[in-house]
Amino acid sequence: MAEFLTTRGTSHHIESIIMDARMKVVLVSPFLQLSKTLYERLKDATKRGVVIVIIYGKDDLKPNEKNSLAELKNLELYFHENLHAKCYFNETKMVITSMNMYQFSENNNREFGILIDLKTEPDLYKKAENEVKSILEHSDNQKIHKQERNYFKEKINNTDPGGFKKVPQIPKMGYCLRCEGRINFDPFKPYCRECFSTWAQFENPYYNESVCHCCGEYTDNINMAKPLCAKCASKIQAN
Numbered sequence: 001m002a003e004f005l006t007t008r009g010t011s012h013h014i015e016s017i018i019m020d021a022r023m024k025v026v027l028v029s030p031f032l033q034l035s036k037t038l039y040e041r042l043k044d045a046t047k048r049g050v051v052i053v054i055i056y057g058k059d060d061l062k063p064n065e066k067n068s069l070a071e072l073k074n075l076e077l078y079f080h081e082n083l084h085a086k087c088y089f090n091e092t093k094m095v096i097t098s099m100n101m102y103q104f105s106e107n108n109n110r111e112f113g114i115l116i117d118l119k120t121e122p123d124l125y126k127k128a129e130n131e132v133k134s135i136l137e138h139s140d141n142q143k144i145h146k147q148e149r150n151y152f153k154e155k156i157n158n159t160d161p162g163g164f165k166k167v168p169q170i171p172k173m174g175y176c177l178r179c180e181g182r183i184n185f186d187p188f189k190p191y192c193r194e195c196f197s198t199w200a201q202f203e204n205p206y207y208n209e210s211v212c213h214c215c216g217e218y219t220d221n222i223n224m225a226k227p228l229c230a231k232c233a234s235k236i237q238a239n
């Protein structure tokens with residue numbers, strides 16, 4: 001029997017589908033943005049040799065997200081502009097749900113879904129799988145390339161007429177550690193206004209955040225006390 005899932009159950013089972021995948025995981029979601037947790041799960045899966053197939057329908061990716069996706073080996077990415085379905089499956093389990101990929105694990109909305117097991121309900125599973133195949137056949141295969149991020153490269157290439165290499169300058173814009181929004185560059189104020197007000201409820205300078213304030217890439221151990229990744233920190237200090 002298919003199992004009914006509420007918001008938490010849906011998140012939980014999507015995560016399990018990725019963690020338990022042995023050959024292939026298919027993620028169908030109009031919005032492509034990934035939460036950090038989901039991204040890490042996918043990265044672990046690729047290390048096990050799992051092929052990741054993502055079908056999406058709205059292109060609204062931040063450079064950070066593009067670069068992160070570009071780093072996933074074994075990723076097959078497809079775009080279908082009329083996509084509205086959300087469905088996640090591996091070789092044995094499938095979740096059909098209202099939940100978008102980016103809402104996974106940090107969701108305040110009320111979502112629900114159903115969990116289908118290939119063993120107990122092969123017909124249902126196959127029907128949904130075939131529908132995904134049909135969507136896939138009418139989708140465009142997309143290639144994502146890692147974008148050279150910006151700033152340091154530009155400045156370093158910029159040699160002045162006297163032949164002196166300019167040292168990298170402090171960037172004007174940075175990223176909010178938490179929501180990845182663009183904000184003024186200031187390592188002492190690495191949050192946007194909204195995220196700062198949530199941070200300020202606890203004022204924990206070591207609370208783990210998502211991205212480097214400077215380059216906007218996903219970074220481990222990033223927080224108010226240490227808002228820059230090692231690479232950016234060393235470049236900023238060189239000034």
Ligand SMILES: [Zn+2]
Pocket residue numbers: 176177178179180181191192193194195196
């Ligand atoms: Zn923010």
Ligand SMILES: [Zn+2]
Pocket residue numbers: 212213214215216217228229230231232233
């Ligand atoms: Zn950085």
